[in-house]
Amino acid sequence: MTYMRITTKLINDNVINNLLINRTKLNDLQEQLSSGQRVSRPSDDPTAAISILSANLSLDQVERYTTNIDNANSELDMADEAILGTIDVIQRAKELATEASNATSGSTELAAIKSEIDQLIEQVKDAANTKFGSKYIFGGQVTETAPYSEDANGNIIYNGTPSTEDYQRKTEIGENITVDTNVTGVSIFGQYVEGDTTKQSGLISTLKKLSNDLDSTSPDYDGIKASLDEMDDDLDTLLNAQATIGGTMSRLNMTKSKLEDDEITYKKFKSSADDFDMAKIISDISYQETALEASLQVGAKAIQPSLLDYM
Amino acid sequence: MTSSLFGFYTAQRALMLNQAAINVVNTNVANINTTGYSKQSLQISQQSIITSDSNTAINASQSGIGAVIDSITRNRDSYIDNSYRTAYSDYSYSTELSDNVTLIEDITNGLSDSGLTLAFQEFYDAAQALSQNPTDTVTRTDFIQKASNVATEFNDVSSRLTDLKTNLIGDIDDLTTLSSSKISIYCDDLNNKLASIAELNKTINFSTAQGTTPNSLLDERDNMLDEISEYIPITVTAGPNNTVNLSLGGVDLVTGSVQVGTFDYEIKDTSAAADWTTNPPVIKVKDPNGKNVSNDVNSKITSGKIGAILDVTGSDVDQPTINNMLDKLDTLANEFASQVNSIQTYNEPDMEDDGVTPTGTTTQAMCVDKTVSPSTLKAATHKMFLNQDDETTSDDTKITASNIRVNSVIISNPTEVATARINYTTATGATTTDLSGTGNGSNSLLMAQLENKSLSNLNYTTTEKYLNTVTSNFGVQVSNVDDKLDSNEAILQQVSLKRESASGVNLDEEYTDLIKFQRSYEASARIFNVVNEIMEKLMNLGE
Numbered sequence: 001m002t003y004m005r006i007t008t009k010l011i012n013d014n015v016i017n018n019l020l021i022n023r024t025k026l027n028d029l030q031e032q033l034s035s036g037q038r039v040s041r042p043s044d045d046p047t048a049a050i051s052i053l054s055a056n057l058s059l060d061q062v063e064r065y066t067t068n069i070d071n072a073n074s075e076l077d078m079a080d081e082a083i084l085g086t087i088d089v090i091q092r093a094k095e096l097a098t099e100a101s102n103a104t105s106g107s108t109e110l111a112a113i114k115s116e117i118d119q120l121i122e123q124v125k126d127a128a129n130t131k132f133g134s135k136y137i138f139g140g141q142v143t144e145t146a147p148y149s150e151d152a153n154g155n156i157i158y159n160g161t162p163s164t165e166d167y168q169r170k171t172e173i174g175e176n177i178t179v180d181t182n183v184t185g186v187s188i189f190g191q192y193v194e195g196d197t198t199k200q201s202g203l204i205s206t207l208k209k210l211s212n213d214l215d216s217t218s219p220d221y222d223g224i225k226a227s228l229d230e231m232d233d234d235l236d237t238l239l240n241a242q243a244t245i246g247g248t249m250s251r252l253n254m255t256k257s258k259l260e261d262d263e264i265t266y267k268k269f270k271s272s273a274d275d276f277d278m279a280k281i282i283s284d285i286s287y288q289e290t291a292l293e294a295s296l297q298v299g300a301k302a303i304q305p306s307l308l309d310y311m
Numbered sequence: 312m313t314s315s316l317f318g319f320y321t322a323q324r325a326l327m328l329n330q331a332a333i334n335v336v337n338t339n340v341a342n343i344n345t346t347g348y349s350k351q352s353l354q355i356s357q358q359s360i361i362t363s364d365s366n367t368a369i370n371a372s373q374s375g376i377g378a379v380i381d382s383i384t385r386n387r388d389s390y391i392d393n394s395y396r397t398a399y400s401d402y403s404y405s406t407e408l409s410d411n412v413t414l415i416e417d418i419t420n421g422l423s424d425s426g427l428t429l430a431f432q433e434f435y436d437a438a439q440a441l442s443q444n445p446t447d448t449v450t451r452t453d454f455i456q457k458a459s460n461v462a463t464e465f466n467d468v469s470s471r472l473t474d475l476k477t478n479l480i481g482d483i484d485d486l487t488t489l490s491s492s493k494i495s496i497y498c499d500d501l502n503n504k505l506a507s508i509a510e511l512n513k514t515i516n517f518s519t520a521q522g523t524t525p526n527s528l529l530d531e532r533d534n535m536l537d538e539i540s541e542y543i544p545i546t547v548t549a550g551p552n553n554t555v556n557l558s559l560g561g562v563d564l565v566t567g568s569v570q571v572g573t574f575d576y577e578i579k580d581t582s583a584a585a586d587w588t589t590n591p592p593v594i595k596v597k598d599p600n601g602k603n604v605s606n607d608v609n610s611k612i613t614s615g616k617i618g619a620i621l622d623v624t625g626s627d628v629d630q631p632t633i634n635n636m637l638d639k640l641d642t643l644a645n646e647f648a649s650q651v652n653s654i655q656t657y658n659e660p661d662m663e664d665d666g667v668t669p670t671g672t673t674t675q676a677m678c679v680d681k682t683v684s685p686s687t688l689k690a691a692t693h694k695m696f697l698n699q700d701d702e703t704t705s706d707d708t709k710i711t712a713s714n715i716r717v718n719s720v721i722i723s724n725p726t727e728v729a730t731a732r733i734n735y736t737t738a739t740g741a742t743t744t745d746l747s748g749t750g751n752g753s754n755s756l757l758m759a760q761l762e763n764k765s766l767s768n769l770n771y772t773t774t775e776k777y778l779n780t781v782t783s784n785f786g787v788q789v790s791n792v793d794d795k796l797d798s799n800e801a802i803l804q805q806v807s808l809k810r811e812s813a814s815g816v817n818l819d820e821e822y823t824d825l826i827k828f829q830r831s832y833e834a835s836a837r838i839f840n841v842v843n844e845i846m847e848k849l850m851n852l853g854e
Contacts, residue, residue, distance in 0.1 A: 007350075009342055010808060017804065034427065041420055042786020043413075043793060049786050052422060054781040060432045061762075064439055071443055132449060141731070141748025143779030144446045145685040161748050168755060171443055175763045178756070181443075307822035 008306070015299035022292040029285045038276045048273040055270035062263045065173050069256045072171045072181045073249060075132045079183065080245050082130040082138070084237050086189070086203065089127075090121050090235050093207060094228060096120075100214055101224045114214035121207045123157055128189040136160075138185030140167030147185045156204050158191040160184060173255050179248055188241045190234075203234040211247075318842035321377035325516040325835035328378055332828040335383060335633065339816045347534030348731060351526055382602065385526050388813045392533060393547065395806045396540035400614040402803040403541045405805075407619035411479070412631045412789045416417060418471045419636060419782055430464040431762075431775050433457045434545040438759035442752035444677075445730035446686075452725050455717065456756075458651075459583040460696060462715045465644045469637060469712035478635045480624045481576075481592060483585045489576060489592050494620045498594060501542050501617075505557070505570045508534050512554040513568035517550040543615040560611030562596050563603060574606055578843035590802035594621075629786035639781045640712040646768045647761075648696035648710045655695045655729045660737055673737045676729035676754045677746070688746040691729030691754075693720045730755045761821050 032038055042049035096113050103109045128138050129146045139147030140161025147160035161167040163184045170178040190202015192209075200209075206227055213223035332353050343346040358379045420426065437450075439455040444450045460743040474481075481492035489495055511532040518525040532555070538556070539545055546554045550567055558563040575595045578585045585592070594612065596605040612618045626634050645846040657676040660669045677688035698714045721727045731751035733740040762773060771776040 005812045005815075005817060007811055007817040009815045010811040013807070013811065018345070039422065041413075041422060041789075042783050043416055043789035046783060046787040046790050049422060050779070050783045051427075053783055056428070057775050057779065060436075064436055068439060069441070105573030131445070135444065135750060139750070139755055141751040144687075159747075162744065165744060166748075166751075169443075169750060169752060172439060172756060172759060176760060241435075306818040308818065 011302050015295070015302055018295045019292070019299060022288065022295050024284065026292055028286045029281060029288055032276060033281055033285065037274055039274055045273075051231065051273035052270055055266045055273070058266045059263065059270070061175070062259050062266065066256060066259050066263075068171045069173050069252045069259070072173070072179065073252050075137060075181050076245050076252075078130060078132045078250050079137050080242060080249075082127040083245070086124055086127050086237065087238055087242075089123055090203065090231050090238070091209070093120055094231050095118060097210060097224055097228050097231070100219070100226075101221055103219075110154050110214055110219055114211055117207060117211045119213060121156065121204065121211065124189055124204055124207065128185045137182055138188070140165070140182065140184045143169075148189075148191070153194060154208075155190055155193045156208065157193060157199070158186040158189075160186065163187040173252065178194060179251065181248070183241050183244060188237060202237065203231075206230040206234055211216065315846065317376070318716075318845070319839070321486060322835050322839040322842055324358070324377040324379065326832060328380055329828045329832035329835060331380055333825065335830070336821050336825045336828065340818070340821050343816045343818065347530050347537065348816070349385040349387045349526075349530055349533075350816045351383050351385055353383055355379070356381045374748075381487070382524055384524065385529060386814050387529075387533070389549070391810045391813055392536075395803075395810050396547070397614075398538045398799070398803040398806045399537060400544045402617045402796075402799040404614040404619045404622075405792065405799045407616040408623055409792050410798045411475070411623045411633075412785075414475055415631065415633060415636055416782075416785060417474065418468055418475070419640075419785065422782075424626075425779060427461075427464045427468060430457070430461045430777065431778065434461050434853060435759055435762040437686050438755050438761075440754035441728070441730055441758055444794065445752040445755060446707065446749050448725065451728055451730070453723055454728060455725055459717045459722070461647070462696065462717055463714050465640065465712040469640060469644075472633050472637055472640075473604050473713065476624055479620050479633075482589055483578075483592065486585060488577070489578075492576070494594070494617060495576040497542055497617050497620070498576050501539060502570075502573050504535055504539050505564055505573070508532060508535070508539070508555070508557060508565050508566050509570040511535065512550070512565065516552040516568060524553070532582070541615060541616045543612050544618070559596070559608060559698070562608060562611065564596070569599070571598060573599070612684065624668050631785055631792065636781070637712065639777075642768065643774060643777055644712040645708070645710045645717045646766055647713055647774050649707045650761055650764070650766065651758060652694045652696055652707055654754060654761065656691055656693070657729075657732065658690065661734070671735065671737055672734055674732060674734050675741070677731040677733055677751070678729045679726040679731075679749050681726050685747075686749050687743075688731050688733065688741075688749060688751070693718055693727045695721060695728070729754075732757065755797065788789075 031040075036276045038046045039048045039052060042053075048155040055259065056078070096116055100110060103113070125148045128148045130137055135143035136147050137143075137144070138160065139145070142160045142162075145159060147158055148156055149159060150156050161184060163186055168180040169185045171181050171184045172178050186201070188202065190204045190206075191199055210227040213220040213227065222291035315318045321323060329748055330795040332355075335351055335353050339350055355378050357375045358377055359375045363436045404431055414633075434454075434457045437454040441447075441450050467508075475487055477492070479493050481489035481495065483526070497574075511528055515525055515528050515532065518528070536545070536547060536555070536557075541560055545564070546558045548558075550556050554567050555565075556563070556567065559572075562572060564570065573596065576592060577595065577599050579590050583590050593607040593609050594617070595603055596608055598604050607622055623632055624634070625632055628635060655676060657674065659674060660666060661672045663670055674689045678691040678693075680687050694702060694705065694707075695718060696710060696715055697718050698707075698710040698716075699705050700719060702718055702720060718727075731747070731748060732754040733741060733745050733751065735745045762775065765771045765773060766777075770780075772780060
């Protein structure tokens with residue numbers, strides 16, 4: 001029988017080597033358990049690393065688009081509330097106009113109605129100058145200055161981006177998918193400049209004219225009656241704007257719930273690559289501990305005996 | 312007839328021999344844990360008398376006059392030694408390479424929660440936020456901050472990689488760093504070891520010529536050869552009188568007692584200016600007079616620690632090297648900066664579908680003029696990223712990871728960030744209305760959308776995906792290096808065991824020998840007594 005000459009140092013080296021291997025394995029497992037991560041550097045598992053990196057990228061985008069949607073939703077909500085308030089104004093103005101068409105000229109009643117209409121005009125102007133954070137939402141791309149101002153002659157002028165120009169402010173809600181988060185004030189509320197028919201439109205113009213018609217010395221009853229029809233048109237405009245905003249918001253919400261689904265998918269994908277099975281790792285650890293103990297015991301037995309012990 | 316005292320001498324020789332044998336056992340046991348020690352054994356032969364006279368009658372001397380020590384030899388197998396050294400060179404190569412690529416991986420780790428990946432994400436986040444709130448000063452400042460972070464991260468990663476490279480092979484712009492580089496220190500150590508080999512060869516040659524075998528010197532020399540193979544792959548050939556000759560890929564290093572080759576790390580052509588591509592530092596071999604024996608032995612050093620350093624700092628595109636990583640980061644930094652700059656300063660007439668006929672309108676990136684009230688838009692003229700502090704001479708094509716920086720004009724004037732992009736009639740120029748929309752965030756949106764743009768210079772991937780690919784590909788290479796290390800370690804382990812088995816000390820064996828020679832000594836002493844008694848009887852015969 002051939003034999004290998006086993007020297008004392010060889011046994012020692014072997015024992016130490018095996019102990020080191022077992023300890024390293026145990027240490028790796030304990031590190032994984034305490035960090036909760038299976039892959040802490042790409043070389044640990046290159047294939048898993050690629051999955052984790054791409055999942056991280058997608059998760060970051062999902063988070064970003066969700067934030068964008070939340071911001072856009074808040075801004076659109078603000079616009080919606082402003083328009084809702086203005087619809088109430090129209091209802092009140094219609095009541096007032098109806099009352100006015102039956103009131104006698106020169107009466108204090110007309111004066112009172114006129115003064116309330118003027119108040120309503122202010123209210124519309126204020127609604128049109130609504131701010132979201134530090135920006136005016138109805139001025140198109142002009143967000144730093146109030147879109148509506150009133151000059152010394154009582155003209156209510158729109159200073160924002162005209163509806164014929166690029167007024168849309170866009171928010172990205174998906175890869176290269178954007179939505180418009182604003183409507184221009186002039187197309188909803190209109191404006192009024194005395195003597196310039198190109199700048200007389202919408203609700204503001206209707207109310208302004210009504211106010212002029214209500215001049216208590218010579219009220220224009222035909223004008224007042226006509227304003228009732230105009231107000232119906234203005235109401236339609238506002239309702240249309242509300243529908244547009246509502247449509248955008250429901251699109252945003254749909255996208256958001258899709259993003260939430262995506263988030264779950266990506267997280268699952270990531271954890272399947274990165275996470276470990278707790279039960280498995282704990283059983284691996286106890287298995288490794290047993291192996292370490294075994295090699296310690298075997299080592300102790302292997303190193304000990306030599307002829308010296310029996311002399 | 313033999314002499315009456317003949318038996319005394321035979322017994323005395325036996326006593327001395329057994330004492331010597333016990334001494335060998337003693338030495339073996341004492342050196343059981345000495346690195347490089349090889350078990351020694353006593354070669355004993357019987358001593359016979361060569362009689363000149365064939366007519367001499369048969370007598371006691373014909374059975375010999377006892378035993379003598381022939382020599383004390385080392386249990387050593389030069390074939391295993393050679394395999395061990397090759398395995399040790401390969402293993403040392405793998406450990407050095409693994410250490411360094413792991414460092415590179417740590418520096419560029421895309422899996423960590425910090426670093427370049429995060430800087431990119433935050434930059435695009437900030438661009439999105441700015442596109443929604445272009446008039447908000449805080450958002451604007453934050454965007455610039457995030458752009459600076461990207462630049463700083465690039466600078467940081469690049470400088471850490473460059474530092475690593477400088478530590479390993481020195482910096483070509485500062486030739487004094489060459490001598491303090493790891494490779495140069497290794498070369499110095501190697502030279503000392505070569506000198507020791509030559510010195511040992513000299514003593515060994517002398518002793519052997521005198522007829523003794525200098526076992527401890529031989530062990531020391533073999534151990535030194537092992538240590539040399541940690542740095543470079545060596546060829547060892549036997550010379551006369553137990554000496555060895557050493558060479559590296561055909562270039563002689565030690566011949567007998569002379570160190571004929573000395574390693575020197577310096578630039579290839581010392582009379583010309585240093586340059587990484589045309590005149591890089593290389594390892595040369597010089598003769599004792601300082602003359603070049605070989606002008607460049609880099610290609611011959613294929614394993615060992617020095618081989619690993621040469622590989623990790625080399626330019627092989629398929630290897631995980633510092634240069635490859637730096638090149639990829641430079642490409643990314645350059646492409647990213649150029650793209651952002653072109654969005655930041657965009658000013659082009661629009662074209663029809665044919666691409667050549669102007670439509671009469673112009674699209675231009677705009678920043679904000681806050682000096683007037685209400686603030687208006689104005690043409691954006693300042694670049695976002697530069698390769699040097701002076702914008703006028705800055706060149707986009709020269710932007711690298713090491714020099715990318717945010718334009719200081721933009722840092723001190725955040726309003727210069729082009730957030731808006733407008734379209735106007737070329738003939739009339741931008742009107743007051745065109746310039747009133749400071750809430751226009753479309754240019755910032757384009758910067759944010761750069762995130763998802765596939766760029767031709769980045770192999771048609773996006774900036775972040777390119778970075779991910781670079782780090783994960785490097786991870787694959789690192790994992791290959793680690794696998795190779797494991798297998799080289801296993802091979803070394805095997806060869807070591809073989810060598811230990813051949814040359815190591817086994818205590819059982821030594822105890823057996825100890826007892827054997829002890830008993831033998833006792834027996835010889837006994838014989839001495841018997842001879843003595845015989846003599847005594849002889850002396851008293853006449854009484």
